[in-house]
Amino acid sequence: MRITVAHHSPASCQRWRDALARELPDAEVDIWGQGRAGSADYAIAWAAPAKEFFDQHARLKAFFCTGAGVEKLLASPVMPQTIPVIRLEDAGMGAQMVDYCVYAVLHWLRRRSEYDEQQRARVWKQLPAYDLPDWPIGVFGLGVLGLQVATAFRALGFNVNAFSRLPHEHPGIRSFAEQGAAGDFAAFMRASRVLIIIAPLTPTTQDRFNRETLALMPPSSYVINVARGGLLVEEDLIELLDRGHLAGAALDVFRQEPLPQDHPLWSHPKVRITPHVSAITLIGPSAQQVAEKIRRLERGESISGIVDRRRGY
Amino acid sequence: MRITVAHHSPASCQRWRDALARELPDAEVDIWGQGRAGSADYAIAWAAPAKEFFDQHARLKAFFCTGAGVEKLLASPVMPQTIPVIRLEDAGMGAQMVDYCVYAVLHWLRRRSEYDEQQRARVWKQLPAYDLPDWPIGVFGLGVLGLQVATAFRALGFNVNAFSRLPHEHPGIRSFAEQGAAGDFAAFMRASRVLIIIAPLTPTTQDRFNRETLALMPPSSYVINVARGGLLVEEDLIELLDRGHLAGAALDVFRQEPLPQDHPLWSHPKVRITPHVSAITLIGPSAQQVAEKIRRLERGESISGIVDRRRGY
Numbered sequence: 001m002r003i004t005v006a007h008h009s010p011a012s013c014q015r016w017r018d019a020l021a022r023e024l025p026d027a028e029v030d031i032w033g034q035g036r037a038g039s040a041d042y043a044i045a046w047a048a049p050a051k052e053f054f055d056q057h058a059r060l061k062a063f064f065c066t067g068a069g070v071e072k073l074l075a076s077p078v079m080p081q082t083i084p085v086i087r088l089e090d091a092g093m094g095a096q097m098v099d100y101c102v103y104a105v106l107h108w109l110r111r112r113s114e115y116d117e118q119q120r121a122r123v124w125k126q127l128p129a130y131d132l133p134d135w136p137i138g139v140f141g142l143g144v145l146g147l148q149v150a151t152a153f154r155a156l157g158f159n160v161n162a163f164s165r166l167p168h169e170h171p172g173i174r175s176f177a178e179q180g181a182a183g184d185f186a187a188f189m190r191a192s193r194v195l196i197i198i199a200p201l202t203p204t205t206q207d208r209f210n211r212e213t214l215a216l217m218p219p220s221s222y223v224i225n226v227a228r229g230g231l232l233v234e235e236d237l238i239e240l241l242d243r244g245h246l247a248g249a250a251l252d253v254f255r256q257e258p259l260p261q262d263h264p265l266w267s268h269p270k271v272r273i274t275p276h277v278s279a280i281t282l283i284g285p286s287a288q289q290v291a292e293k294i295r296r297l298e299r300g301e302s303i304s305g306i307v308d309r310r311r312g313y
Numbered sequence: 314m315r316i317t318v319a320h321h322s323p324a325s326c327q328r329w330r331d332a333l334a335r336e337l338p339d340a341e342v343d344i345w346g347q348g349r350a351g352s353a354d355y356a357i358a359w360a361a362p363a364k365e366f367f368d369q370h371a372r373l374k375a376f377f378c379t380g381a382g383v384e385k386l387l388a389s390p391v392m393p394q395t396i397p398v399i400r401l402e403d404a405g406m407g408a409q410m411v412d413y414c415v416y417a418v419l420h421w422l423r424r425r426s427e428y429d430e431q432q433r434a435r436v437w438k439q440l441p442a443y444d445l446p447d448w449p450i451g452v453f454g455l456g457v458l459g460l461q462v463a464t465a466f467r468a469l470g471f472n473v474n475a476f477s478r479l480p481h482e483h484p485g486i487r488s489f490a491e492q493g494a495a496g497d498f499a500a501f502m503r504a505s506r507v508l509i510i511i512a513p514l515t516p517t518t519q520d521r522f523n524r525e526t527l528a529l530m531p532p533s534s535y536v537i538n539v540a541r542g543g544l545l546v547e548e549d550l551i552e553l554l555d556r557g558h559l560a561g562a563a564l565d566v567f568r569q570e571p572l573p574q575d576h577p578l579w580s581h582p583k584v585r586i587t588p589h590v591s592a593i594t595l596i597g598p599s600a601q602q603v604a605e606k607i608r609r610l611e612r613g614e615s616i617s618g619i620v621d622r623r624r625g626y
Contacts, residue, residue: 103419122579124571129593258437280442
């Protein structure tokens with residue numbers, strides 16, 4: 001069996017090659033462009049490689065994507081539609097998403113920006129305490145990562161709403177669904193003080209969070225985006241923050257990355273920005289997961305994480 | 314049965330009186346100085362009242378303290394040593410301590426000060442990711458609150474050490490104890506990258522964290538104090554931060570409160586200050602707890618939370 005790594009940087013190609021070779025000692029693992037000619041059985045990459053890659057690797061049994069989102073890969077005009085694309089599932093990303101979101105919410109709830117200001121001004125003043133029932137969390141997207149985030153907030157004592165494609169039943173998490181009751185999306189937005197966007201970017205979710213939908217949230221609400229910039233209309237977010245309807249946003253992803261130097265989000269006083277680091281792919285657990293799936297496929301067994309191209313994730 | 318409230322502000326006297334009257338409809342609940350003469354059966358206060366209070370209330374069956382620490386109350390020269398003092402146990406404070414400490418650790422681990430700087434400078438740069446095994450948490454004090462903090466960090470995937478008076482056995486939490494093996498305290502400090510001080514202030518814990526003991530921690534360690542300022546020698550902390558041995562501190566309590574305007578901690582770049590707000594007494598659950606203990610005492614049953622004056626908590 002032959003595996004080829006076509007990652008986005010030479011250093012990570014090397015690390016992936018080494019990790020996969022350790023996990024699958026019987027496989028021949030090479031880096032694209034450095035191995036012998038002819039098609040590999042499996043490919044691993046973060047984004048879609050160039051056309052020459054697919055010309056050479058015409059008979060791939062599976063293409064493993066090492067990011068959490070596959071929208072760019074699916075949009076590649078050179079990738080044959082017949083190659084099965086496999087997503088990473090969690091592999092250490094869930095825990096990172098949890099701590100990113102918990103941190104963001106605690107910063108607001110604990111009024112840490114105000115306390116930081118007070119510290120700079122040497123002011124000792126106790127601000128009114130918070131009350132958890134005032135902070136219902138709304139998790140948009142209940143995949144492997146969203147479910148972990150929802151569960152973690154529940155465990156911390158928050159009320160949690162979650163919106164997914166199909167209705168769901170998770171203890172203590174209130175279900176709203178695309179294919180649920182009419183008006184479920186509006187009800188989800190109205191019931192949530194903090195919106196956590198953690199869903200794939202698809203034609204259905206593109207621009208979902210805009211002037212109209214964000215305005216459904218209660219006054220003084222907050223937005224966290226750890227999914228993809230394309231789900232959130234940034235000008236509309238800024239407008240609602242400026243109007244005072246929204247109280248803050250924690251953004252890890254943007255419509256254009258890196259976020260352009262002159263973008264108004266950088267200096268917005270209610271916005272906290274991180275450069276797409278909420279959940280970093282950990283090569284160790286990710287390579288283990290990919291190797292296990294390759295073993296299963298070689299044995300003719302089924303695997304999870306196969307991307308449905310129509311659905312977009 | 315008669316209960317008197319001798320709290321630290323008229324507003325909170327009122328709220329405590331109302332809450333207890335709701336919980337114990339058969340009791341006579343008054344505010345000290347506003348009720349009739351003669352001794353009450355139970356008293357509730359945040360700190361020790363004046364001598365006149367104890368002259369009037371000579372036959373108290375119990376004195377309930379509504380803060381998490383009782384060291385000032387026990388030090389009162391006017392309070393008869395024979396009156397049983399009862400501590401609040403959790404009553405919503407544990408969850409607050411958990412989120413205060415989790416927030417502090419995530420701020421460091423996620424390099425949020427650096428990302429905030431980058432945002433101000435409009436810099437898009439991904440910093441090296443963190444690795445949880447590099448962040449063993451050391452919880453000093455394993456009472457009702459400390460145990461919740463230790464358990465929460467464990468649930469988030471951290472390695473957790475805990476130091477207590479007696480050796481303990483909690484799943485996934487490494488035990489170090491005052492009455493454990495010789496050198497256990499030093500071993501606890503050496504094994505912990507983040508020290509969380511959450512123990513009562515007693516003659517045994519006074520000044521426990523000083524130049525010598527803090528230096529036992531690994532380089533680039535962090536300190537959180539949510540207990541009492543008296544456990545930590547502030548000049549020594551500053552010295553170790555300046556030397557670079559310690560990387561940061563999150564302080565909610567201080568040797569003198571309010572922290573004096575000219576105190577060097579206010580402007581220390583590695584220190585985050587909050588004005589004694591990590592866990593605020595919630596009157597609702599606290600009054601429920603006090604009422605339940607009064608009912609048990611009236612029925613002649615045993616209660617938990619009785620302060621051992623020799624031990625100091």
